[in-house]
Amino acid sequence: MTPSQPGNPRVRLGDLGVPSGMFARGTLNAITDVPGIRIGHASLHDDGLNTGVTAIVPDALDGRRRSLPAGLSVGNGYGKLVGATQLQELGALETPILLTSTLSVFRVADAFLGHLLATPAHAETTTLNPVVGETNDGFLSDIRRRAVGAAQVDHALRSAATGPVAEGCVGAGAGTVALGYKGGIGTASRVLHVGGTRRTVGAIVQTNFSGTLRIAGVPLPAEELLAQDPAAPVGNSCMIVVATDAAVDGRQLGRVANRAVFAMRGVGADYAQGSGDYAIAFSVHDPADGGPVAEEALSPLFAATMDAVEEALVNSVLTAQTTEGPEGRIAHAIPIDVVRTRLAAAGVI
């Protein structure tokens, strides 16, 4: 799924041989391992633009159910997340989730709303709470053009598919930078037991934050690994979306979402004051089928969530390619060979 670049073939963390930790990776090691989750991207790469939309689509909202249990964690609220207060009040997600570029977030939300209102499920709808996250891709994209709109929204939603997920410089990650490197979209998953039932938790992230990368604890500072200046995001941020099929309710998913934010520290985030760091967690489990699980059953879900989020964050960097933006600004891909060498030296692989 990952586009290649001469001399610098992109990989995922698992490809490097880094073990998954306490829980096994899912089949695809992607959020699409969670039943009924589809991912779609629309990317805009042209003169001065590296931007796009990524759609996380739970099939259950395609007419069958009006909402899914959901929780939100606002790690650092310096962002323009659309849909926050209603999601928290009701503990519910009413629509797919879109990720995009900061200054396009409202036109994306408006186009998204138009798209949804045109579907049979919403033929009579007069109120709806679309959820759209963003990070600022202004380092690599002419953000003031606000180029993302209805065409990209429609494409991302219509092309959303199960199966492997494109990562790196794609969709909402086309123009983001993370930890001094080119960042982007990453995903990962874990399989675990929650309250005695086998479940999956998956994460997808849009990385655009500062700090010093660590993989499995091994520091990989951009200042050292790159021959050139590290990329500095304009208004750094991170959007994290976690999906599971565990039988958890909205309040419990708020607790899951908190852990997703905490996991950023595991890969070296510095949670700078201008960063919009948010996690949304939702479950595709239908409460009508039982639940929620006892609170005591949540610790493994918390642990697996953090592992999946950390791997998704790392994957976003490992799979991203060197990208040039306006005015000669460049975010470099992390050099995979150096990563491999350092991880081997540290005994991680």
Added chain:
Amino acid sequence: MTPSQPGNPRVRLGDLGVPSGMFARGTLNAITDVPGIRIGHASLHDDGLNTGVTAIVPDALDGRRRSLPAGLSVGNGYGKLVGATQLQELGALETPILLTSTLSVFRVADAFLGHLLATPAHAETTTLNPVVGETNDGFLSDIRRRAVGAAQVDHALRSAATGPVAEGCVGAGAGTVALGYKGGIGTASRVLHVGGTRRTVGAIVQTNFSGTLRIAGVPLPAEELLAQDPAAPVGNSCMIVVATDAAVDGRQLGRVANRAVFAMRGVGADYAQGSGDYAIAFSVHDPADGGPVAEEALSPLFAATMDAVEEALVNSVLTAQTTEGPEGRIAHAIPIDVVRTRLAAAGVI
């Protein structure tokens, strides 16, 4: 300022002779009594549409200052308020505040952002947190047309003025209903001393909520006062904006905003589960000029805020005229003569 209707001249609460309570009303008894606050409206009344935009514009944000101290209270988060998390994280308001119709909120936010980015103050801006509130005017307006856009946003912003404020069926209040009657926009203000300094607090509201109206404690149920069926809002809500020139910081303004939400109960709100009840409070006082005041100085500000909000809520109903929406739905103006009679009988006037 209030358009008239044959046989039912609209009034404000003060016109009825209801005293102001512990604090005096400001000169205009409007949020524009707070120095540097301008209000603008754009209204859409045509075939099946009664909707619009209302703009609350603090002059201080016209280039001189980057943000004002601000706080948010989410009384009931069933709404689509744009800008919530960043306002709370930073305790700051970066832009004017717009109010509009639920399904238009994102296109209004997008147009607003475009408007702001085109101003000299934002010539280089790559991140900005516009604040746009909404209530659902779908009872009196074809909300799915999402008719409010850039033209209305520009008009509301450009026409924003000091002086008396149009109330009732205007701007974002064109199509809202409250407490069984036609609601809309209302405003009021109070003058007080905060920490020994004479200050003003003003409120402006967009009313669209259910319950049983009380004025000065006197119940005025729509079921009794109207010959016809009371209006039932589609997704009821209330947006409250409070401005002051008191020397308060973001955290303290959060406390002010809480009181603004509490005040809704004073006029009979029932805070129904589907209601998006929010208050935003901001101060035009420049922290560089001193402050914040000691916490002990806040109680009078809290009391004056509640009085101003309650009067603004009542004014929105008293000044609104009977309005017909799609499919013959009608929201009736409260009959002023009956109000007057009942208030007199209760000894309030």
Added chain:
Amino acid sequence: MTPSQPGNPRVRLGDLGVPSGMFARGTLNAITDVPGIRIGHASLHDDGLNTGVTAIVPDALDGRRRSLPAGLSVGNGYGKLVGATQLQELGALETPILLTSTLSVFRVADAFLGHLLATPAHAETTTLNPVVGETNDGFLSDIRRRAVGAAQVDHALRSAATGPVAEGCVGAGAGTVALGYKGGIGTASRVLHVGGTRRTVGAIVQTNFSGTLRIAGVPLPAEELLAQDPAAPVGNSCMIVVATDAAVDGRQLGRVANRAVFAMRGVGADYAQGSGDYAIAFSVHDPADGGPVAEEALSPLFAATMDAVEEALVNSVLTAQTTEGPEGRIAHAIPIDVVRTRLAAAGVI
């Protein structure tokens, strides 16, 4: 249940003939109408002391269940509520709730914990989250003596009973003042349908806040009704506990608790900055028996909660007797005859 005072027989709101509003009162019009709720008081009235403890005891926690779904609303956090963060995190109440005097709250919590650890249900317990609220009865009691302790805690818990509930100057209300009058403990209940099932919601309050009393909207200012100076609470506050048997979860009960705080405005609270205004709502319904109800079913529960809380607040004042504290400070009972006259004049009764 109410102790009498010569020439000023105490009454409850219903005794005055004020109708209950949209929902019927429960049999006892008390929180004990909710199945399995018992109330106990321990009062200390002696030289300079008017203080005590009130216990709200859900039978379900006597060994059968480890916790009940619960929510908390912090209307104004100027208080020392014990147990707040864990109740919110887990949406659960693990113990009965005690109310007491500010400076005694920790020794009451400690004694309470000792009491609980000595019960068979907690023979092995090594962590437990007791919930103890407080208001400041320092106007009528020598609060610095911190006179409430294990003896009062044990008495309140052991004497807790179903049936009618003593109100006014009793338990945690022995020394509190409200709205210029002697306040204290009050209770009320409503019967309603939630999601098609007949349910009860009950409230019990400890009133100690400032403002101007309104009953059914009719203003009854202490400055007018009393020949003497109104009482001024030292650090005013209000603790509200709401119980129901509706099938609601912790998040939904947080929404219920919010409404309980909002209801304070309905009786004239001014939410002064130094007030600790909290509401805790819990359900005795066992989630194992189904639920939670759909969000849409909550509006009647919200409305009934506000009605019950408002009536409980009023009852705390109507049933309280003139009380003298240290240094000649006196809080006067509201004169019932004047209340009756004014309510009749306003057509309320």
Added chain:
Amino acid sequence: MTPSQPGNPRVRLGDLGVPSGMFARGTLNAITDVPGIRIGHASLHDDGLNTGVTAIVPDALDGRRRSLPAGLSVGNGYGKLVGATQLQELGALETPILLTSTLSVFRVADAFLGHLLATPAHAETTTLNPVVGETNDGFLSDIRRRAVGAAQVDHALRSAATGPVAEGCVGAGAGTVALGYKGGIGTASRVLHVGGTRRTVGAIVQTNFSGTLRIAGVPLPAEELLAQDPAAPVGNSCMIVVATDAAVDGRQLGRVANRAVFAMRGVGADYAQGSGDYAIAFSVHDPADGGPVAEEALSPLFAATMDAVEEALVNSVLTAQTTEGPEGRIAHAIPIDVVRTRLAAAGVI
């Protein structure tokens, strides 16, 4: 400062030669590097008991000032933190902070209150918000005896001193376990510039949480490093206190406190569901002397806070000694020699 153990001399992270990162350590590398901060401990080690109290005392509250700006982060609210809601509402700390054992927290709070009321500064005080945190030392101490009381509180407060801080098995850390090892009290500090002024930030922690230890990214799992079974805390938790002399207000300190919780992930915390993970941050800077700093100045303070917290967490483990509790339960000290070997192998030292 650290008591020694034959064959296992305890060290601090700096002693091992691990560099401090972006910011220099303070002179003592302790929270006492922040001007006017004193630390005191009272420890109880006897038959079946390993428990105690740790006091963090800002001199400024000894009569000169009534409160300090403060913020709270509730990472996971499964704890009994006393003083939470008022600290958040007012953004203020009114008293020193005590840390202790879960089931003793209320009697410690009560004794603390008694201690404070007996001081001249509180001769007239009738309301006060003591702040007392706790973690559960029940693995190594007979927690149900609730052995910590007035004697320990007085000792900790009276012995509080500037200068080096005792770490490890002392005070509130006497009986806690962390990351499979014996944990306890740890401290560290960093020197930085905030808004152009040289400032210090210091942290002190009480560690009692689960997870897999990482030092400078190097995994040091108790399962590998110990010949025996790792210790399992009963109800794991972490209390973090951050002090600074930077000119920040309560809201900004809430943002600082959030980062302190995030930092736990940097050393391998798993934030288990039963963990009470809290951070309190306060400033000794007097707002009367100017401030707060601009929001943009906060990122270095955030970064330095996370570094100090991570090092304090690690120090709590490195300095703690093997401790035996009731029923033969043992928490083993981390073997320093193995730590040294592994850090050297990884190139960290």
